[in-house]
Amino acid sequence: MTTTIDQLFDVADFVTEEEREWQMRAREFAQTRIRPIIDQAFEDRRLPVELLPEVGEFGAFGMYMEGYGLRGASSVAYGLVAMEFEAVDSGFRTALSVQGSLAMGAIYKFGSEEQKQRWLPPMGRGEAIGFFGLTEPQGGSDPNTMITTARREGDEWVLNGRKRWIGLATIAQVGVIWAKDEEGVVRGFVVPTDTPGFTATAIENKLSMRASLQTEIELNDVRLPADAILPGSKGLxxxxxxxxxxxxxxxxxxxxxxxxxxxxxxxxxxxxxxxxxxxxxxxxxxxxxxxxxxxxxxxxxxxxxxxxxxxxxxxxxxxxxxxxxxxxxxxxxxxxxxxxxxxxxxxxxxxxxxxxxxxxxxxxxxxxxxxxxxxxxxxxxxxxxxx
The missing domain is CATH 1.20.140.10 (Butyryl-CoA Dehydrogenase, subunit A, domain 3)
Structure with a gap:
């Protein structure tokens, strides 16, 4: 699968054998599984969700993380996989990023051991899909304007607010929502999508990233147990x-x-x-x-x-x-x-x-x-x- 471009400059000359294996496996997957359907998926405004479990089986979700059934690959190996996915379509690489770098990354970096054990293995396998809820309609590049709130009521947290341009939320089983607590400090919360008061709606009128999935989220008195908070997170x-x-x-x-x-x-x-x-x-x-x-x-x-x-x-x-x-x-x-x-x-x-x-x-x-x-x-x- 060597290309004309590879013949003039081949990154294989600068990476390890293991990293090159990751790249070539990703290229094979992208070219044989994603490429044949991506033009129609773009036309239909549809993320090929049926391929996500295959990405999990391939091992690319959270691949540079250690433990929890994850592969512990190098950051360079992950970059090569991202490059091969985006060579077919940016939207599909975005799904890799939302699941692995953002949703899994937040739980991996800031979650409790119980949260990691509960979610990281199935997310790594692609059996559970996750989202990362930070951006808000009014905020854009300034998340400090966040108006989503989390207040404590007894043994529960109650979340209210809206998020926009959130990848994968309509098909996800879990996500990380960022909200300001009663002291105005940004905290992260693990939110199962079947929690009452949680609603995700796909954004349909895109002229870009049409073979991807971005959503708007509404949180109306979403009640979570006290241990839903990411204990290692505090502030932006x-x-x-x-x-x-x-x-x-x-x-x-x-x-x-x-x-x-x-x-x-x-x-x-x-x-x-x-x-x-x-x-x-x-x-x-x-x-x-x-x-x-x-x-x-x-x-x-x-x-x-x-x-x-x-x-x-x-x-x-x-x-x-x-x-x-x-x-x-x-x-x-x-x-x-x-x-x-x-x-x-x-x-x-x-x-x-x-x-x-x-x-x-x-x-x-x-x-x-x-x-x-x-x-x-x-x-x-x-x-x-x-x-």
């Missing part, structure tokens, strides 16, 4: 630590989308003829392909560098922002150039490029917009917060 730093796990996956994932677009452009440049010759024989097309490839290679090397830092325990928030800002921005530019090379056919489902272009606009927005990451990097450079 807790959900931010989970978000940084997801942002790290994006750094790798979008390079998969970029590779897919670049491959489509290279192939089409050899088969599409104008003025009596393939367009790939024109200097201006070769210059565009070369520039696209250079940015792809740089982005992948950046992702690999950040992965090695993460595995060594040395990856900072600012460095993650560098990766997310650069790689999403360059993936979008690569997709746009590829679409131009494909000509009019580039807007059709004969090629994956327009679908990647639409999806990447969502990836640019979630887990921190370009502007948010610019301000994070600016704060690191100057020591002054400009939010």
């Amino acid at each position: 730093s807790s959900p931010f630590k989970c978000l940084n796990e997801a942002r790290y996956g994006i750094v790798w994932g979008v390079m998969g989308a970029a590779r897919s677009c670049l491959e489509a452009a290279v192939d089409r440049s050899q088969s599409r003829e104008v003025f009596g010759a393939p367009i790939g024989g024109k200097q201006i097309i070769q210059a565009k392909l070369a520039d696209m490839f250079v940015e792809y290679e740089k982005g992948l090397l950046l992702a690999l560098h950040l992965g090695r830092l993460k595995d060594a325990g040395n990856l900072s928030y600012g460095q993650i922002s560098v990766g997310k800002l650069n790689n999403v921005r360059e993936a979008i530019a690569i997709a746009g150039t590829a679409r131009a090379i494909l000509g009019g056919d580039g807007i059709t489902s004969d090629f994956p490029v327009m679908r990647h272009m639409a999806n990447l606009e969502s990836v640019r927005t979630y887990e921190g917009t370009d502007e948010v990451h610019q301000l994070v990097i600016g704060r690191e450079l100057t020591g002054i917060a400009a939010f």
Whole structure:
């Protein structure tokens, strides 16, 4: 399954044999199980939920976590899996991220031993689906405006509020809801979705991420036992630590989308003829392909560098922002150039490029917009917060 892109720059030269095995297994799964159905799923606005148990069987959910039946793989291995999934569709990689990095990540980092034992094994197997409820309709990039509340009544917590753009909630069995307690401190709660007062509704009118599942959640006097709280979480730093796990996956994932677009452009440049010759024989097309490839290679090397830092325990928030800002921005530019090379056919489902272009606009927005990451990097450079 070697591609033209791999022949010029093969990440296998820089990863371990185990990491490469993860990548190739993910590529096989993505190309044989997801790719044949993804265009129709995008058209139907449907996440292929029937494949999620197979992802669990494959072992990709929470794969870099230790214990609880999870695989304990490296962060680089996880990044390679995210890249192969997103090479087919950003929406399916998002499901991997919501389940593994966000929902499982919150329980793994901040949960009690009882919560971990109860939820992590079935979530890792894909038998239980989870969500991560932070973003609110009025808040967007500023979760400190959170209005969802958690008040204590005897031996129970009572949650009220709304969340929006929450992945997987309509099919989930459990989720983590972030709410402000009576002292105004953000706390996390494990919320089974069959709890009375919990309602999740799919957001249907999306022009991006159509083969994905985002929802709006309403919490009306949702009563939870006292031990539903994540004991290790306190303040916004807790959900931010989970978000940084997801942002790290994006750094790798979008390079998969970029590779897919670049491959489509290279192939089409050899088969599409104008003025009596393939367009790939024109200097201006070769210059565009070369520039696209250079940015792809740089982005992948950046992702690999950040992965090695993460595995060594040395990856900072600012460095993650560098990766997310650069790689999403360059993936979008690569997709746009590829679409131009494909000509009019580039807007059709004969090629994956327009679908990647639409999806990447969502990836640019979630887990921190370009502007948010610019301000994070600016704060690191100057020591002054400009939010």
